[in-house]
Structures are given as C-alpha cells and as structure tokens.
Amino acid sequence: MLLKGNEAIAHSAIRNGCDGFFGYPITPQSEVLETLAVLKPWETTGMVVLQSESELASINMVYAGGATGKCVMTSSSSPGVALMQEGISYMAACEIPGLIVSVQRGGPGLGTIQPSQSDYRQAVYGGGNGDYRVIVLAPNSVQEMADSVGEAFRLMFKWRMPVMILSDGAIGQMMEKVVLPPFKPRRTDEEVRQQCPWAINGLGLLSRKPNFVSSLELDAAVMEKRNRAMQEKYRAIEAEEVLYEEYMLDDAEYAIVAYGSSSRISMGAIDQLREKGVKVGMLRPKTLWPFPEQRIGELGRQCHALLTVEINEGQMVRDVRYAVAGQCPVEFFGHSGGVMPSPEEVVDKMESIINNR
Amino acid sequence: MKEEIIISGFGGQGVLSMGKILAYAGIMEGKEVSWMPAYGPEQRGGTANVTVILSDKPIASPILNRYDTAIVLNQPSLEKFEPLVKPGGCLIYDSYSILTKPTRTDINAYCIDAMVEAARMQNAKVFNMLILGGLLKVRPIASVDDVVKGLYKALPERHHKLIPMNEAAIRRGMELITPSC
Amino acid sequence: METVYKKPRLLNDVTMHYCPGCGHSLVHKLVAEVLEEMGVEERAVGICPVGCAVFAYRYVDIDWIEAAHGRAPACASAVKRLWPDHLVFTYQGDGDLACIGTGETIQALNRGENIAVIFINNAIYGMTGGQMAPTTLMGQKTSTCPYGRQADLHGFPLHITDIAATLEGTCYVTRQAVNNVANVARTKRAIRQAFQNSLDRKGASFVEVVSTCSAGWKMTPEQANQWMADNMLPYYPLGDLKVNGEKK
Structure with a gap:
C-alpha cells in the first residue's frame, strides 16, 4: 500500500x-x-x-x-x-x-x-x-x-x-x-474493567470504592509523595524503554545523531560520505524520551566528533552534549523556519568538522 | 537502480498525481518508492512540485536537492530545477509552457508538445499522461504495463473507465518526445 | 418509628468544605438522591469543575473526573461517546461554564451531546474569594468591581442559559433555584429529567440553579437568600426555557 x-x-x-x-x-x-x-x-x-x-x-x-x-x-x-x-x-x-x-x-x-x-x-x-x-x-x-x-x-x-x-x-x-x-x-x-481497575466508568461500583482522577492536591507532603512516585516510574522507563537504531557505526570515527526526517537526510549524507571513504555512521533515537544517553556516551568515546542534524536552531544537541560529557566535540547543523537541510549540506558540514580537527 | 525525479509546475497540471502514478508503477516493479510533495496552499494556478524516488534499495533521504531527472512544466520550474539536475541527467519540459529554453550542455534536455497535443485531443486532463509517456521513453524506469497497473491503484474505481484513454496518452507521449532543439 | 427522611446512601458521611448557606451542598444532595433513585451508579460518570465544586467527588459517592478549568463539557462529550449507555453529567459554576469554558459549553450543547450540564450560578467567583463573574449583575460589587459592575468597564452579564435554549442540540433547558422547599423539589425534578435525557440520548440538557454565595456576597445566609430573590431572580427568572426540544 x-x-x-x-x-x-x-x-x-x-x-x-x-x-x-x-x-x-x-x-x-x-x-x-x-x-x-x-x-x-x-x-x-x-x-x-x-x-x-x-x-x-x-x-x-x-x-x-x-x-x-x-x-x-x-x-x-x-x-x-x-x-x-x-x-x-x-x-x-x-x-x-x-x-x-x-x-x-x-x-x-x-x-x-x-x-x-x-x-x-x-x-x-x-x-x-x-x-x-x-x-x-x-x-x-x-x-x-x-x-x-x-x-x-x-x-x-x-x-x-x-x-x-x-x-x-x-x-x-x-x-x-x-x-x-x-x-x-x-x-x-469487561476487558476494560479488568485491565483498568483505576478507571472512571462506574463499572462494578457497588462492589468497590469509587474512583476519581484529580490533579489537585492541597497537602504539600502528599503532593511531593505523588511527584516522587512519578519520578520513580520515569526512572524505570529510562531503564526499560530506550529505543534506537544504528547505521554504519561499527567502524565509525564520526557519527551523526538525528531522528525523524532529519535522520533520513543524514542517511543520504552518510551514503555520500562513505563513498568518499569517510568512516561515518549514525545513531537514530527512536525514543526521544527516554533518550539513548548511555549509547551516545559510548559513541563519545569511540568517535572523534559527533554531529546532530536537526530541523531547528539546535535543540537535541544539548542532550547529546550532556550524554557525551566532554569526551569529544559535539557539533550542530540545521535549518529552521521550513527550510530543509539537504544531504549535500550535511556532507559539507561533516567534511568541515573533519578538516578543522 | 535508483532514479531521483522532481516534477514541478502549476497546480492543476496534474503534477502530484503524475508522481503518484509513477510511485505506484515503481511498487508494481517491486521497487522501493517515496513521494514527497512540496505541500502548502497549492491550488489551481499556484506552484506544485513533488520528489519521486524509485530504487532497488531502501531510500535514504526523500528530500533532495540534486536530481537524475527534472520534469518542468512552467518557466519558474525550469529556472529553479535546471541547475539542480546531476551532470548527465535528464531535463524534460513542455515546449508551450516555457519561454526560454534550457542552456546546460552537460545534461540531456528533451521537449514534448504535450499542451498542444492535449488541446488537439480536446482533453486537458491527459496532459500529465503525455508527459509521463515522454519520461518513460527517455528514462525507461518502469514498463507501460506497470504504469497502467499503477493507474488502477492510484485512481479511485469510478475513474477506472478513463484508464484506456490515459494509456493511449502515455503511448502518444512516447512518440512525441524529442531532444530539445 | 417511621423514617421520614434520611441521608442519601450516595452522599458521603463527611463534612463538606462549603460555607454555611451555600447552594452547592443542597444540589450535591439532590444529585446523590436522583442517582440513587435511578439506580445508575454503575454507569454514571460525573465531571467536576474548577471552582467551589472542585471537590464534588469527595461528597457524591460515584466515579468522577476532575476537569481542567472550563473543559468539563469537552470531557463529558468524550466520555458519553465512548460509553453511550452511561449517564454522563458535568457540574459547573459560572466562571467555569460561562467564562473560561464558554466555548466548550456552547460547542458541546450545540453538538447535541447526550450529556446533562448542571450549572450553579451565584454571580460571583466563590473559590478565589469573591471576584466578578460573567453572571455578576449590573451594579453588583465584587472584589474586582468594587464600585459595582459597570457596562463600560466590565461589560454585561452573560445570559448563557438563554443562549443554550437557542441551540439546536439542546433538548431541555431550565432555570431553577434551591432557596425554598418548593424550589428544591423542582430542582430535583429538573436534575432527574436531565439525567434521564442523557440515558435516553435525547440531546443535551442544561439545568441552571440560581444560587447564593453568602461569603462572597458578604451577607448572612438569610440575607443572601433574600438578596438572591430580590435581585437575581428578576434578572434570571425561574422556569423552563426549553422542554423536549421546544422553546417555551
């Protein structure tokens, strides 16, 4: 289709x-x-x-x-x-x-x-x-x-x-x-009732306590407890649900980090760079939160430099720098306002990073 | 095999649907395809273009700024995309729709009198099929049979009765296309 | 001994946070009574507002969703469409329903969502401490119109219930009060009718209850009841505006 x-x-x-x-x-x-x-x-x-x-x-x-x-x-x-x-x-x-x-x-x-x-x-x-x-x-x-x-x-x-x-x-x-x-x-x-006992739908009300959802909590201590429980859940998600895809990273000396449509543009650039013999690959986060922080940290050790390609003025680049923690330079290339980066521009940017090293 | 094509013209010339039929033809040939429109407030008389890629391998970037083939159906499109055709690539234009001809000598330029022919056939709607026929003649990226199969996929069933006429237009376009002169 | 009155089973045995003389507690009781009489607890969903009734779920013992400010009719629309056999109602005040949520109110009513809307109109913002409401009367003093509501500064009171009656999606629109025993009985009948309409999928029902806010109005409960009768009821007259889809 x-x-x-x-x-x-x-x-x-x-x-x-x-x-x-x-x-x-x-x-x-x-x-x-x-x-x-x-x-x-x-x-x-x-x-x-x-x-x-x-x-x-x-x-x-x-x-x-x-x-x-x-x-x-x-x-x-x-x-x-x-x-x-x-x-x-x-x-x-x-x-x-x-x-x-x-x-x-x-x-x-x-x-x-x-x-x-x-x-x-x-x-x-x-x-x-x-x-x-x-x-x-x-x-x-x-x-x-x-x-x-x-x-x-x-x-x-x-x-x-x-x-x-x-x-x-x-x-x-x-x-x-x-x-x-x-x-x-x-x-x-019936499946909803069994799978979501917390849900607000009246089902089985006569044999249980009523359910309600509300984000309002006037007791500071209780509110903090709710927040802490949520943070624990977030830590579990960070441990379990990170998804990413690697493209030609095995021997990579340079890596692009990109997601969504900019990752497609970057793949086009990597194909061109590989034809020129440049050892470059890509890590593509498939979940942006949780973020593949650990894997990007490893790439920071493996590579001479990383490059994020984004269709904005540089947003994810900060998260990548945080993950890399200074192990190698992390550069940014992007366009915004509806202008799309082209594979050729990404090639030029990567070549200038390599030449200026 | 990988063919990267831009089709550009006025809205209402059938630019997007020509691209869609080409993409379906690619699927019929078992190829990977992408169809990326420059979307926006396009309408009759506005500008419209679509990038179509047919490839044996998974397609990396659906967004390009260099093309194997450019099909330009008005003067602004010719001016915009002629410089972006790869050396040795192909440029196809409708003779009636442009004022100044392409000048590059490192590409193969072709013209086709599709607008005039469509008028002669008293059917403006076959214009894009004449162009498509021209493309298939000079860049045989899909067989006419597969394009016709693609038409059955691309067109809603109530329009299937028009397919024989479209096929005839494709074949006529193959006859009409000539090197730019 | 014969029991002549008892607390409805669905009204929780807790102290309400409402001020003395407030109409909310009475209307809560009516909601609980009607739900119990109809026997629909296991397929009833209430949507509570932001405003004084933000804690309605603590008092009426059914499943409740607490909506964001003004969004209760949007919430109710989704719940009723996803659970078409359920009784779905919102319970909202004047700020929630007729100011920040006017869009959602009118759109949900106009779509003919099969929901019941209970609208408590006390012409003031109670929860935040007595500021001007969309239904504040001309000349009425509040903390944000301390010299009285004036057209050139504050615009006019919004007749949201009259608007509701003009919408093709509403089947039942009524204005009631709970300032005396007879009116309480009428309000209860109105709520029951609205709830039945939701179950029968007859379109949107809208029950305004003209109410008091003795704390916000800075009056005793008794004075507030009198002020309401003298000032609000002439401006917001009681009675049915639309029944079975027919305007009165």
Missing part, C-alpha cells in the same frame, strides 16, 4: 483497536482526521471519531476518555500541540493513558506550515507545567508511523501516561510503501 504518513496513522489506529479519536484540523496533519472520516470506523469497529471545536477541547476529550480506561488519541501540529500542553500536564499528573500525534511545523507562533523539529524541547521536557515526562516516539518513515501507533498504545497503558508520536510535516505528507498491522479488536467493557 502507498500511503502518506498521516494516512498511515489513521489506518493503524483503527487496526490497533483504538476506541476514540478527537482532533481539530491543522496543516500539515489534517489527513489523519480526514482519513478517519472516509474510513468511517464507527460503522465497523465502533471507534468514535469526533472533530472537536479546538485543540484544547481535543486534549481534554483525550484526558477524559483515557480516564475512563478507553484507548484514545488526538493528532495536531505545532500551534495546536502548544495549545494542548495544559491537558497533557493534567494527563501526566493523573497518570492517564492517551496518545498525542504531533506532526511538527515550524514556529514560533503561527510560523510556517513546512516541516520542522522545533518542538523537540517542548515534547521531551514536558511543555506544560510541573515535573513530568511524556514518552516520545520519533518515527522516520511511513512504515514506522504505522508501527508506532500500536507501540504507543502499548506503552501508554503499560505506564499509564501520555505518549507522543513526534513526527513532522515531511513524514506526515510523504508517501511510501507500508504494510499495515493486522486488525485487532477493540477491548470489551
């Missing part, structure tokens, strides 16, 4: 037994909602699809839907995801599962509708208020867009927290071959 990344998200959501999608149109991700509207899953799997009045409403629908134990999601692009941050913070605070697909465009403000990775920090460090984290998956192909939905659903229920698929306009808009996952039925109410 030949699909756009955004279309693959929609197909995959239905096939992974999603219970509800709540979203608001914004370029360059509108195909998610449009595809769902064409596919009419409410007539087949019973999945709810609702065009909400705003991203603010969307995320609060996801918050409440997730609180009832249902498998729910939304998708948007940068300005819309910015508007959602309050709701994501509530979801993190109340430990509510839910998927947010972010098909980034350039900012700040209304910015551009062209691809961008300038919301890296917002996604990875938690764009709303409070000490919280969101698991961030970073697909770099249409196939991975499709695959990441099922993975996100698994993670969000395993850890009871919001999960974000951080994509961008290039991955969302481009078409590639894709093999969609097999159909998985939606969970029955």
Whole structure:
C-alpha cells in the first residue's frame, strides 16, 4: 500500500483497536482526521471519531476518555500541540493513558506550515507545567508511523501516561510503501474493567470504592509523595524503554545523531560520505524520551566528533552534549523556519568538522 | 537502480498525481518508492512540485536537492530545477509552457508538445499522461504495463473507465518526445 | 418509628468544605438522591469543575473526573461517546461554564451531546474569594468591581442559559433555584429529567440553579437568600426555557 504518513496513522489506529479519536484540523496533519472520516470506523469497529471545536477541547476529550480506561488519541501540529500542553500536564499528573500525534511545523507562533523539529524541547521536557515526562516516539518513515501507533498504545497503558508520536510535516505528507498491522479488536467493557481497575466508568461500583482522577492536591507532603512516585516510574522507563537504531557505526570515527526526517537526510549524507571513504555512521533515537544517553556516551568515546542534524536552531544537541560529557566535540547543523537541510549540506558540514580537527 | 525525479509546475497540471502514478508503477516493479510533495496552499494556478524516488534499495533521504531527472512544466520550474539536475541527467519540459529554453550542455534536455497535443485531443486532463509517456521513453524506469497497473491503484474505481484513454496518452507521449532543439 | 427522611446512601458521611448557606451542598444532595433513585451508579460518570465544586467527588459517592478549568463539557462529550449507555453529567459554576469554558459549553450543547450540564450560578467567583463573574449583575460589587459592575468597564452579564435554549442540540433547558422547599423539589425534578435525557440520548440538557454565595456576597445566609430573590431572580427568572426540544 502507498500511503502518506498521516494516512498511515489513521489506518493503524483503527487496526490497533483504538476506541476514540478527537482532533481539530491543522496543516500539515489534517489527513489523519480526514482519513478517519472516509474510513468511517464507527460503522465497523465502533471507534468514535469526533472533530472537536479546538485543540484544547481535543486534549481534554483525550484526558477524559483515557480516564475512563478507553484507548484514545488526538493528532495536531505545532500551534495546536502548544495549545494542548495544559491537558497533557493534567494527563501526566493523573497518570492517564492517551496518545498525542504531533506532526511538527515550524514556529514560533503561527510560523510556517513546512516541516520542522522545533518542538523537540517542548515534547521531551514536558511543555506544560510541573515535573513530568511524556514518552516520545520519533518515527522516520511511513512504515514506522504505522508501527508506532500500536507501540504507543502499548506503552501508554503499560505506564499509564501520555505518549507522543513526534513526527513532522515531511513524514506526515510523504508517501511510501507500508504494510499495515493486522486488525485487532477493540477491548470489551469487561476487558476494560479488568485491565483498568483505576478507571472512571462506574463499572462494578457497588462492589468497590469509587474512583476519581484529580490533579489537585492541597497537602504539600502528599503532593511531593505523588511527584516522587512519578519520578520513580520515569526512572524505570529510562531503564526499560530506550529505543534506537544504528547505521554504519561499527567502524565509525564520526557519527551523526538525528531522528525523524532529519535522520533520513543524514542517511543520504552518510551514503555520500562513505563513498568518499569517510568512516561515518549514525545513531537514530527512536525514543526521544527516554533518550539513548548511555549509547551516545559510548559513541563519545569511540568517535572523534559527533554531529546532530536537526530541523531547528539546535535543540537535541544539548542532550547529546550532556550524554557525551566532554569526551569529544559535539557539533550542530540545521535549518529552521521550513527550510530543509539537504544531504549535500550535511556532507559539507561533516567534511568541515573533519578538516578543522 | 535508483532514479531521483522532481516534477514541478502549476497546480492543476496534474503534477502530484503524475508522481503518484509513477510511485505506484515503481511498487508494481517491486521497487522501493517515496513521494514527497512540496505541500502548502497549492491550488489551481499556484506552484506544485513533488520528489519521486524509485530504487532497488531502501531510500535514504526523500528530500533532495540534486536530481537524475527534472520534469518542468512552467518557466519558474525550469529556472529553479535546471541547475539542480546531476551532470548527465535528464531535463524534460513542455515546449508551450516555457519561454526560454534550457542552456546546460552537460545534461540531456528533451521537449514534448504535450499542451498542444492535449488541446488537439480536446482533453486537458491527459496532459500529465503525455508527459509521463515522454519520461518513460527517455528514462525507461518502469514498463507501460506497470504504469497502467499503477493507474488502477492510484485512481479511485469510478475513474477506472478513463484508464484506456490515459494509456493511449502515455503511448502518444512516447512518440512525441524529442531532444530539445 | 417511621423514617421520614434520611441521608442519601450516595452522599458521603463527611463534612463538606462549603460555607454555611451555600447552594452547592443542597444540589450535591439532590444529585446523590436522583442517582440513587435511578439506580445508575454503575454507569454514571460525573465531571467536576474548577471552582467551589472542585471537590464534588469527595461528597457524591460515584466515579468522577476532575476537569481542567472550563473543559468539563469537552470531557463529558468524550466520555458519553465512548460509553453511550452511561449517564454522563458535568457540574459547573459560572466562571467555569460561562467564562473560561464558554466555548466548550456552547460547542458541546450545540453538538447535541447526550450529556446533562448542571450549572450553579451565584454571580460571583466563590473559590478565589469573591471576584466578578460573567453572571455578576449590573451594579453588583465584587472584589474586582468594587464600585459595582459597570457596562463600560466590565461589560454585561452573560445570559448563557438563554443562549443554550437557542441551540439546536439542546433538548431541555431550565432555570431553577434551591432557596425554598418548593424550589428544591423542582430542582430535583429538573436534575432527574436531565439525567434521564442523557440515558435516553435525547440531546443535551442544561439545568441552571440560581444560587447564593453568602461569603462572597458578604451577607448572612438569610440575607443572601433574600438578596438572591430580590435581585437575581428578576434578572434570571425561574422556569423552563426549553422542554423536549421546544422553546417555551
């Protein structure tokens, strides 16, 4: 099948037994909602699809839907995801599962509708208020867009927290071959009751205490205890859920660190550099949080220099420098505002790093 | 085999759908494909372009700034993409749609009278298929049979009755294309 | 001895944080009574607001979701669509429903979401200490309009319930009060009707309860009841605005 990344998200959501999608149109991700509207899953799997009045409403629908134990999601692009941050913070605070697909465009403000990775920090460090984290998956192909939905659903229920698929306009808009996952039925109410005893849905109320979700806690000591418990969970996620992919790293003297569409551009650059005999490879984080800090630290020992390639003014580069801890120089190359880096520019940058060493 | 193509012109000329049909043809040939549009407020009369890559191996960057083949369907596209064709690469343009001809001598430039032919056929919609036929003649990256199979995949079923006409246009385009002069 | 009155089973045996004379405690009791009488606890979800009723989940013994400020109708929309056989209701004050959440309120009602909205209107922000609300009356003094609400400075009170009645998605819109025994009984009937409409998927139901805030108004509970009758009820007259989708 030949699909756009955004279309693959929609197909995959239905096939992974999603219970509800709540979203608001914004370029360059509108195909998610449009595809769902064409596919009419409410007539087949019973999945709810609702065009909400705003991203603010969307995320609060996801918050409440997730609180009832249902498998729910939304998708948007940068300005819309910015508007959602309050709701994501509530979801993190109340430990509510839910998927947010972010098909980034350039900012700040209304910015551009062209691809961008300038919301890296917002996604990875938690764009709303409070000490919280969101698991961030970073697909770099249409196939991975499709695959990441099922993975996100698994993670969000395993850890009871919001999960974000951080994509961008290039991955969302481009078409590639894709093999969609097999159909998985939606969970029955009884399965929801058994798997989510914490959920707010009234089921079995007469034989249990009522459930409630609230992020409000006026007792400072209790609030701190809640926060500490959440941090413990985050440490466990950092230990268990890091995902990355290596490309030609075995003999690499130089390495690029890149994710999403900039990793594709970097692969093109690496192929060109390898033809010239330069020993260069790439580490591609598939989870941006948790971040493959340890592996990047090892690369800092192995390589003469690292380079991050990003479609922003230099965001992930700081995390890479932190992981490398001064073992080797870490340089940055990127464009922003909707301008895309080309493989040739990355080649030039890497050659200048090598020549200036 | 790897072919990196840019198709560029006005919105409404069928640039994106030509790219899609090519991508489907690539799939029919068992190749890896990518279709990367310059998206935005494209509409009839605006600018539109799409990068299509067909390859035997997994595709690294779907975003390029050097191309094996550029198909340019208006003057701004010619000016933008002629310099970006790799030496020895191929440039195809519609004769009626450009004012000044390409000047590079290290590439193979071809022209095709598709706009005039489509008008003669009294069917503006086959314009992009005439161009596609021209491409397949000078860069045989997919067989006409596979392109036709691709058409069945790319077009919604209600348009399948138009496929024989499209196939005829592709074959006509193969006859029409000539080296730039 | 014959039992003539007892606390509803679904009303928890805890001390409420509400001020003396506050309408919230009464309306909470009515909600608990109606839920119990309908026997729908195992398929009821309440959405509580930010505002004085932020702790509603402590008092009415069912499953509750605490919404972000103003977003309760969006939350309720999702819950009802995902659980179509459930009774889903929001419980909101004037700031939450008619100010920060006006968009969500109108959109959810206009979509005809099969939810019940209970709207406590006391014309002031109680929880934050008596600031101006969207429903504060002209000339009414609050801490942010200490010289009285003036049109040129503060604009006009929002008739959100009247707006609700004009929306095609609402099936039932009513304005009630809990300032005397007869009105309490009417309010209870209204809540029951709204809850039944949610179960029967008849569209959105909207029950305004004109209420007092003796602390915010700086009055005794008795004075507050009188002030409400004298000042609020002429401006927000009681009665049904829409029944079975027909405007009154």
